[in-house]
Amino acid sequence: RKEVEQDPGPFNVPEGATVAFNCTYSNSASQSFFWYRQDCRKEPKLLMSVYSSGNEDGRFTAQLNRASQYISLLIRDSKLSDSATYLCVVNWSGGFQKLVFGTGTRLLVSP
Amino acid sequence: NAGVTQTPKFRVLKTGQSMTLLCAQDMNHEYMYWYRQDPGMGLRLIHYSVGEGTTAKGEVPDGYNVSRLKKQNFLLGLESAAPSQTSVYFCASQGFSNQPQHFGDGTRLSIL
Numbered sequence: 001r002k003e004v005e006q007d008p009g010p011f012n013v014p015e016g017a018t019v020a021f022n023c024t025y026s027n028s029a030s031q032s033f034f035w036y037r038q039d040c041r042k043e044p045k046l047l048m049s050v051y052s053s054g055n056e057d058g059r060f061t062a063q064l065n066r067a068s069q070y071i072s073l074l075i076r077d078s079k080l081s082d083s084a085t086y087l088c089v090v091n092w093s094g095g096f097q098k099l100v101f102g103t104g105t106r107l108l109v110s111p
Numbered sequence: 112n113a114g115v116t117q118t119p120k121f122r123v124l125k126t127g128q129s130m131t132l133l134c135a136q137d138m139n140h141e142y143m144y145w146y147r148q149d150p151g152m153g154l155r156l157i158h159y160s161v162g163e164g165t166t167a168k169g170e171v172p173d174g175y176n177v178s179r180l181k182k183q184n185f186l187l188g189l190e191s192a193a194p195s196q197t198s199v200y201f202c203a204s205q206g207f208s209n210q211p212q213h214f215g216d217g218t219r220l221s222i223l
Binding site: 031032034036041042043044045046049087089091098099101102103104 | 152153154156159199201205208209210211212213214215216217
């Protein structure tokens, strides 16, 4: 099983739609979770951290399900500017606590 | 705020040439990382450092060397460049291991 798995997509949605991505992780001892956004040929940028209680930032909501070992990202009222690749990131406990990046889910928002 | 700065932004090399990529951060972070990203693929960790004077291998370290002589700088060296090293290289820094990483804007390297 991969350390972090994401559906590569692409998810094609119209403007205004609600879209959700899931990400599964294999290390039950992981403690820190993040969503990053990466635009084509640009660096990954932190979108939001994911907390146990779930958290919301404007149109974006992140949830953590420790029992099933997955995190989710919900985007409401999609904008054209939301088109990007969304990376799920999990810290890997055991020895040095590196961050493990998923390969990303591509989102395309169309007019 | 400069954050993480990578130099150069672009470079074209011939096979067998050497070069050094520089990463500088002004956030007083302990941890620094070098990744490569190939078209349509995810980030792959080359080397990392958990503090000044320390370095460690990531998942794809062959053909690269690194140094962290100063806390704010992390250098990635290619001793004898090969076409397989054509890629986009990202540097990242991190304050503590449970915190997010902050990325530089990348170095696009082509080896002919």
